[in-house]
Amino acid sequence: MTSRTLMVWIVDDDQSVRWVLEKALKQADMETRSFERAEHLLAAIDEGAPDVLITDVRMPGMSGLALLERLRTTRPELPIIVITAHSDLESAVAAYKGGAFEYLPKPFDIDEAVELVHKAARLSGAEPNQPSPAQGAIASMIGQAPAMQEVFRSIGRLAGSSMTVLITGESGTGKELVARALHDHSPRAKKPFVALNTSAIAAELLESELFGHEKGSFTGADSRRIGRFEQANGGTLFLDEIGDMSPALQTRLLRVLAESEFYRVGGQTPIKVDVRVIAATNQDLARAVKESRFREDLFHRLNVIRINTPPLRQRREDIPLLLNHYLAEAADEVGTPKKAIDADALRALQAFAWPGNVRQLVNATRRLTVTAPGGVITAQDIPGDLGGSETPQRAAKEWTRMLAAWAEREMHNSDGPLLEQALPEFEKTLIEIAMSRTNGHRQEAAKLLGWGRNTLARKMKALHLD
Secondary structure (H helix, E strand, O other): OOOOOOEEEEEOOOHHHHHHHHHHHHHOOOEEEEEOOHHHHHHHHOOOOOOEEEEEOOOOOOOHHHHHHHHHHHOOOOOEEEEEEOOOHHHHHHHHHOOOOEEEEEOOOHHHHHHHHHHHHHHHOOOOOOOHHHHHHHHHOOOOOHHHHHHHHHHHHOOOOOOOEEEEOOOOOOHHHHHHHHHHOOOOOOOOEEEEEHHHOOHHHHHHHHHOEOOOOOOOOOOOEOOHHHHOOOOEEEEEOHHHOOHHHHHHHHHHHHHOEEOOEOOOOOEEOOOEEEEEEOOOHHHHHHOOOOOHHHHHHHOOEEEEOOOHHHOHHHHHHHHHHHHHHHHHHHOOOOOEEOHHHHHHHHHOOOOOHHHHHHHHHHHHHHHOOOOEEOHHHOOHHHOOOOOHHHHHOHHHHHHHHHHHHHHHHOOOOHHHHHHHHHHHHHHHHHHHHOOOOHHHHHHHHOOOHHHHHHHHHHOOOO
């Protein structure tokens, strides 16, 4: 497959800085376009955006930070690298808060600048020749909120490393996505990424799952089994919900981390492995250590670098971006056009607490894609458990919205006569409910339905309800 050349735009009023960056980036097989003022870039960006933008902070006219704020609204997916002075700490902090991917301190190392552009492109999915899992993982890690930008920066800073990482955060915040991104942008990217939720496996089976077992080592061990550590050799092992691991397995895991060696269950020969361990938990491991529920030495071994995935309620400004992304995915899954969302519905969803975080939002977009009639999701379409206001009238109309969603899908997928499909099912459902309500008395059921008894009998025969 032919790779696409990266396009990098540079905004700086210093011609020498522009020249140096242009030369270095072109030598790295990237295309460049330079601007002396931010206003000139804004005039050009309507015709097409770059893959990465490098901007100075202090320029005549619009500053780099003002440009950052403008593009944060119009081009939230664009990774921006800000150039600032060593002593200009306030500008550096402001750049981060404004959503910059990273900043380059002056005087900067040109090789570092080129590598930083590569990292920014990889995290945005624009880097050529990247494995599709990396692009998929980062594409799902959407966010311009400061807390998410810090997560992105951490991934970028660890791109060349194989350090052990501990990812903390509530359930549904995307901890496995972070782990996959760390792997995909590491020197181990071409090796296996193996994920295991330790809380999903019975404690008595987890040891074999992690380390494998020899044939005959226990009842049911009919053959040798290769465990997750061996499967991940050379690559990355992601251990989710590490806080639920038993004390005995914590001890074994500590030894593997310290010695890169273990024994299969029932085995006599040590197995050497080269595995990067990334662990995740929704628990407070420091408190678990104090309460003697988690080994302190293992905690310190895992907690070399910590990344915290923020809950959705702490990054509400990202909710429109996430809704837009996952509504498109849901539409592809269902096979219907993507639904838009009006301002009132968006306000309701942004105000919602999202206790299930991004995972709950993903499921909500699937639900709304199916249940909301028409092409626009309105406030009336938001159910009460997602922050909408439930009323008896609204509940009474729920079936019509479901019917409308079904009709829209059918019209999109087939040219068949809808009434021939819908009317028999509609009548069958009403008859069954009426007969159940009247304990099988046809005269009373016909009265509830507004039919005569003969009409009901004829309908029941035609629908095979006798």
